[in-house]
Amino acid sequence: EKGVAVITMPDIRWARRDIKSVALLPNILAKQQAREAGAYEAWLVDDTGHVTEGSSTNAWIVDSEGRLVTRPAGSEILNGVTRKVLLAAARQEGIEVVERAFTPQEAKSAREAFISASSAILIPVTAIDGQSIGNGAPGSLSMRLREAYMKVCELS
Structure with a gap:
């Protein structure tokens, strides 16, 4: 009901983030750093300055035009089931979806932001x-x- 805070930090994970493995130490360290900073989650930022995803969530924003923006599926993110259902639900609701990378600065000036998992x-x-x-x-x-x-x- 109240929402949560996130922090941004460099993404130090390996290049195949789409593979869910037991090697999640960087994710755990990011989550711990977020908690120590008083935040619920950490959004990880790649070498190009774009948000990849959260330490244990997907990252989403609503841009100034009211479009739902999330990074496209690929090796940069874990394309989870919840993410897929949210994309389908958004389209069913007539919400325009744009799958592209976004920067922390864009996220900070967004109308809305949320995480999913x-x-x-x-x-x-x-x-x-x-x-x-x-x-x-x-x-x-x-x-x-x-x-x-x-x-x-x-309905499922």
């Missing part, structure tokens, strides 16, 4: 690196998409 479904992000996102409260598109996800799950 099987264990969390969708959690609004209300601050990144201490900077409020939008009005500092969970956004309407995020909450609408969370409800759409629940409807998809009910």
